[in-house]
Amino acid sequence: xxxxxxxxxxxxxxxxxxxxxxxxxxxxxxxxxxxxxxxxxxxxxxxxxxxxxxxxxxxxxxxxxxxxxxxxxxxxxxxxxxxxxxxxxxxxxxxxxxxxxxxxxxxxxxxxxxxxxxxxxxxxxxxxxxxxxxxxxxxxxxxxxxxxxxxxxxxxxxxxxxxxxxxxxxxxxxxxxxxxxxxxxxxxxxxxxxxxxxxxxxxxxxxxxxxxxxxxxxxxxxxxxxxxxxxxxxxxxxxxxxxxxx
Amino acid sequence: xxxxxxxxxxxxxxxxxxxxxxxxxxxxxxxxxxxxxxxxxxxxxxxxxxxxxxxxxxxxxxxxxxxxxxxxxxxxxxxxxxxxxxxxxxxxxxxxxxxxxxxxxxxxxxxxxxxxxxxxxxxxxxxxxxxxxxxxxxxxxxxxxxxxxxxxxxxxxxxxxxxxxxxxxxxxxxxxxxxxxxxxxxxxxxxxxxxxxxxxxxxxxxxxxxxxxxxxxxxxxxx
Amino acid sequence: xxxxxxxxxxxxxxxxxxxxxxxxxxxxxxxxxxxxxxxxxxxxxxxxxxxxxxxxxxxxxxxxxxxxxxxxxxxxxxxxxxxxxxxxxxxxxxxxxxxxxxxxxxxxxxxxxxxxxxxxxxxxxxxxxxxxxxxxxxxxxxxxxxxxxxxxxxxxxxxxxxxxxxxxxxxxxxxxxxxxxxxxxxxxxxxxxxxxxxxxxxxxxxxxxxxxxxxxxxxxxxxxxxxxxxxxxxxxxxxxxxxxxxxxxxxxxxxxxxxxxxxxxxxxxxxxxxxxxxxxxxxxxxxxxxxxxxxxxxxxxxxxxxxxxxxxxxxxxxxxxxxxxxxxxxxxxxxxxxxxxxxxxxxxxxxxxxxxxxxxxxxxxxxxxxxxxxxxxxxxxxxxxxxxxxxxxxxxxxxxxxxxxxxxxxxxxxxxxxxxxxxxxxxxxxxxxxxxxxxxxxxxxxxxxxxxxxxxxxxxxxxxxxxxxxxxxxxxxxxxxxxxxxxx
Numbered sequence: 001x002x003x004x005x006x007x008x009x010x011x012x013x014x015x016x017x018x019x020x021x022x023x024x025x026x027x028x029x030x031x032x033x034x035x036x037x038x039x040x041x042x043x044x045x046x047x048x049x050x051x052x053x054x055x056x057x058x059x060x061x062x063x064x065x066x067x068x069x070x071x072x073x074x075x076x077x078x079x080x081x082x083x084x085x086x087x088x089x090x091x092x093x094x095x096x097x098x099x100x101x102x103x104x105x106x107x108x109x110x111x112x113x114x115x116x117x118x119x120x121x122x123x124x125x126x127x128x129x130x131x132x133x134x135x136x137x138x139x140x141x142x143x144x145x146x147x148x149x150x151x152x153x154x155x156x157x158x159x160x161x162x163x164x165x166x167x168x169x170x171x172x173x174x175x176x177x178x179x180x181x182x183x184x185x186x187x188x189x190x191x192x193x194x195x196x197x198x199x200x201x202x203x204x205x206x207x208x209x210x211x212x213x214x215x216x217x218x219x220x221x222x223x224x225x226x227x228x229x230x231x232x233x234x235x236x237x238x239x240x241x242x243x244x245x246x
Numbered sequence: 247x248x249x250x251x252x253x254x255x256x257x258x259x260x261x262x263x264x265x266x267x268x269x270x271x272x273x274x275x276x277x278x279x280x281x282x283x284x285x286x287x288x289x290x291x292x293x294x295x296x297x298x299x300x301x302x303x304x305x306x307x308x309x310x311x312x313x314x315x316x317x318x319x320x321x322x323x324x325x326x327x328x329x330x331x332x333x334x335x336x337x338x339x340x341x342x343x344x345x346x347x348x349x350x351x352x353x354x355x356x357x358x359x360x361x362x363x364x365x366x367x368x369x370x371x372x373x374x375x376x377x378x379x380x381x382x383x384x385x386x387x388x389x390x391x392x393x394x395x396x397x398x399x400x401x402x403x404x405x406x407x408x409x410x411x412x413x414x415x416x417x418x419x420x421x422x423x424x425x426x427x428x429x430x431x432x433x434x435x436x437x438x439x440x441x442x443x444x445x446x447x448x449x450x451x452x453x454x455x456x457x458x459x460x461x462x463x464x465x466x467x468x469x
Numbered sequence: 470x471x472x473x474x475x476x477x478x479x480x481x482x483x484x485x486x487x488x489x490x491x492x493x494x495x496x497x498x499x500x501x502x503x504x505x506x507x508x509x510x511x512x513x514x515x516x517x518x519x520x521x522x523x524x525x526x527x528x529x530x531x532x533x534x535x536x537x538x539x540x541x542x543x544x545x546x547x548x549x550x551x552x553x554x555x556x557x558x559x560x561x562x563x564x565x566x567x568x569x570x571x572x573x574x575x576x577x578x579x580x581x582x583x584x585x586x587x588x589x590x591x592x593x594x595x596x597x598x599x600x601x602x603x604x605x606x607x608x609x610x611x612x613x614x615x616x617x618x619x620x621x622x623x624x625x626x627x628x629x630x631x632x633x634x635x636x637x638x639x640x641x642x643x644x645x646x647x648x649x650x651x652x653x654x655x656x657x658x659x660x661x662x663x664x665x666x667x668x669x670x671x672x673x674x675x676x677x678x679x680x681x682x683x684x685x686x687x688x689x690x691x692x693x694x695x696x697x698x699x700x701x702x703x704x705x706x707x708x709x710x711x712x713x714x715x716x717x718x719x720x721x722x723x724x725x726x727x728x729x730x731x732x733x734x735x736x737x738x739x740x741x742x743x744x745x746x747x748x749x750x751x752x753x754x755x756x757x758x759x760x761x762x763x764x765x766x767x768x769x770x771x772x773x774x775x776x777x778x779x780x781x782x783x784x785x786x787x788x789x790x791x792x793x794x795x796x797x798x799x800x801x802x803x804x805x806x807x808x809x810x811x812x813x814x815x816x817x818x819x820x821x822x823x824x825x826x827x828x829x830x831x832x833x834x835x836x837x838x839x840x841x842x843x844x845x846x847x848x849x850x851x852x853x854x855x856x857x858x859x860x861x862x863x864x865x866x867x868x869x870x871x872x873x874x875x876x877x878x879x880x881x882x883x884x885x886x887x888x889x890x891x892x893x894x895x896x897x898x899x900x901x902x903x904x905x906x907x908x909x910x911x912x913x914x915x916x917x918x919x920x921x922x923x924x925x926x927x928x929x930x931x932x933x934x935x936x937x938x939x940x941x942x943x944x945x946x947x948x949x950x951x952x953x954x955x956x957x
Binding site: 008010012013014015016017018020021024036038039040041042044046047048049050051052053055056058059061062063139140143144170171172174175176179180181182183184185186187188189190191192193215216218219220222223224 | 478481482485792793796797829830831832833834835836838839852854855856857858859860870874875878879881882884885886888891895910912917918920921923924925926927928930931933934935936937938939942943
Binding site for chain 3: 252258260267273392460
């Protein structure tokens with residue numbers, strides 16, 4: 001049995017806990033029994049993005065101490081994985097001890113779909129879905145981690161699901177954390193554009209691997225196009241596995 | 247002022263910590279390098295055609311002059327500025343012009359820059375030059391500018407006619423540049439790669455040829 | 470050029486509502502992006518060619534002073550005069566004095582970003598010297614007194630009507646027309662007379678080759694070649710980072726630059742100048758002045774991270790792929806350089822204070838960095854600038870942030886490092902946050918998050934956080950009751 005540890009980002013913890021639950025169920029259904037360190041909080045990305053590096057370092061030390069004894073850490077968020085995998089190392093550029101600890105942690109953290117496909121070698125999780133799906137290539141998942149084939153492989157493995165193309169799938173949805181609040185004019189325009197392409201794709205559901213994008217896109221859909229929705233890959237797969245009930 | 251500034255800027259740049267850069271990665275050779283002469287001529291012609299360049303191929307110098315006559319008639323050329331570079335000089339274009347009733351201007355016909363500029367900007371309908379190189383890679387002509395290859399002949403008139411012998415073809419830019427820059431004591435004041443006529447798309451992204459330079463480019467390959 | 474970087478948000482509002490700007494943004498950058506990909510495919514190894522260009526630029530930045538000295542030595546050796554300018558004022562003064570000394574009354578300019586940075590046009594015009602931008606797009610923006618909308622198409626968004634009116638008024642056009650080609654030819658006719666009479670040409674430099682002392686210009690219109698061929702005097706303006714080691718490197722960069730800029734394999738003209746014209750040549754400059762402009766670069770060069778911005782070759786690929794630029798266009802950036810290129814460069818040239826929005830208005834999506842052939846890590850630089858601003862680093866013009874923001878982040882950090890506080894805070898916030906939630910959605914919230922709710926909802930906070938869910942389902946093995954426990 002793999003010794004896998006769950007990292008549940010703060011947005012998921014507080015606003016979207018069902019994604020965490022689905023992640024847990026999905027992994028369990030694949031024979032993985034993850035542990036969850038209850039002392040975890042947030043990766044500190046908001047501090048880093050705002051330039052508060054000293055604060056981001058504090059958070060990073062807390063998180064490194066929590067996760068550094070795990071063989072593998074899995075998280076349903078590309079940007080939080082990217083933060084720990086890449087930015088933690090940079091944060092401690094001038095600090096040999098912590099840099100070494102960050103570097104040791106870096107290769108052991110995985111985005112969920114990456115872990116399932118690349119580490120477990122599973123492409124068919126046993127889900128089935130009668131309808132059309134499409135996929136939004138979240139920035140940090142695609143360009144940050146280079147993860148794109150893995151979630152699409154998992155979608156291809158869903159019996160009955162028809163994959164349709166999303167135009168400009170790799171263009172940012174306009175979330176960007178604080179950006180969405182500081183520059184609402186630009187952010188709104190970007191999410192509107194993303195939703196426009198989703199509606200035009202004819203897909204029943206838009207799948208993604210990033211809770212931030214999910215908040216943004218679903219936040220816009222629920223206001224302007226109720227009845228349409230985006231789903232986190234974990235939720236989509238877990239909900240559609242035979243025998244799994246909501 | 248200049249020297250103070252120079253020393254100040256350079257010393258600031260030098261006062262900084264050094265940073266090693268990793269060795270360059272490998273760059274695989276360009277595909278064009280495997281082309282033989284016919285392959286180069288074909289690639290050149292195809293590429294230049296994409297830029298609306300017109301390419302003719304003739305057997306020898308005599309045929310080149312005949313082709314030139316044909317072009318001159320079609321274009322109703324009356325006055326032409328010609329270079330005296332190593333491709334053009336042997337063709338004796340003044341004699342050709344006399345026979346065709348076309349006035350031929352050469353740089354040596356002008357007292358000074360202003361007189362030359364007046365003619366090349368306002369009087370002639372075409373410029374005829376040789377090319378020192380034809381680069382297969384992108385359908386590009388290479389011109390060494392010197393006293394026999396004035397810059398404005400290939401630039402100011404609305405039509406640029408280029409004559410290039412088949413033995414001037416190279417596969418990639420580097421082969422031309424290596425030759426031009428081989429003797430560092432005799433570098434040309436300007437070397438120019440020309441790929442098609444002058445162009446722009448600056449108004450409403452509408453592309454058209456002939457913005458400031460030639461609107462059309464005709465190439466005659468000899469051999 | 471006026472600097473209006475501090476008006477970013479206001480100009481964004483205006484531009485987002487501008488139909489003409491939006492029309493061009495909807496097709497031009499994606500078109501350039503597609504053309505770039507197609508053009509790069511002609512390399513046997515496109516990714517390798519991309520990376521090789523970045524390697525060259527990394528070397529340039531690392532060896533900048535030595536390369537500049539080598540370039541100067543060789544350029545001077547071939548008869549060019551090299552002038553160094555610490556800042557915009559020194560560069561402008563030199564050019565103005567030269568023009569006065571030589572009794573110059575007419576100047577034509579090739580497109581040069583650094584000339585816009587130092588604002589030479591205003592200086593020459595202010596001293597009664599007729600000065601014309603001659604790149605068609607630059608000509609239009611100069612006559613309209615606008616900043617460039619796009620580095621490749623500075624006036625591409627300007628309507629035909631506006632160009633027609635402008636050309637009737639200022640470019641000697643006699644018949645109104647709505648035909649872009651006819652408008653272009655009207656500009657050709659007008660500027661042709663200037664090219665004929667020009668006494669001093671001012672051009673930029675795409676690459677300055679250290680090995681030979683040569684200057685390379687990449688262009689399509691022929692206006693740069695004309696500005697280098699017709700007048701007796703040529704001034705070539707270059708910022709210090711334009712230097713490249715060898716001619717071979719330059720050729721590779723030309724290939725990559727053209728493909729990333731316009732999607733062309735090569736531009737119509739690539740001209741390589743080494744020294745002024747030789748005796749016996751009837752055209753070309755008798756005197757060639759190369760003005761090397763520092764303008765603050767050697768100062769931030771000492772910062773090993775900031776200096777990497779000097780890799781930039783001004784191809785514009787970053788803006789064509791930027792979600793922010795392609796939404797707002799070039800005007801909000803408020804200066805010569807727009808898009809991620811400007812967001813990376815302007816804060817260092819102008820200071821962090823008046824460029825706040827440039828390094829903050831970014832979703833950190835990483836498209837610019839991915840596409841950049843010079844290897845600039847734009848988002849990394851933006852994060853770096855934000856840090857310098859937070860720290861109040863005066864060398865960068867950093868300001869420190871408002872105490873409210875700092876306090877909020879301190880509190881947040883306390884939470885992230887004290888799980889009991891984190892979990893307690895979630896509990897305490899819940900009723901306030903959920904107050905007014907309907908059907909599981911919050912649609913308004915006063916305070917700092919207000920802007921979010923203009924067009925978006927957020928989910929209400931569920932009854933239990935994941936931390937709390939875990940206590941219920943975490944200890945139970947895979948099968949059985951797990952599936953029955955539904956998140957609310």
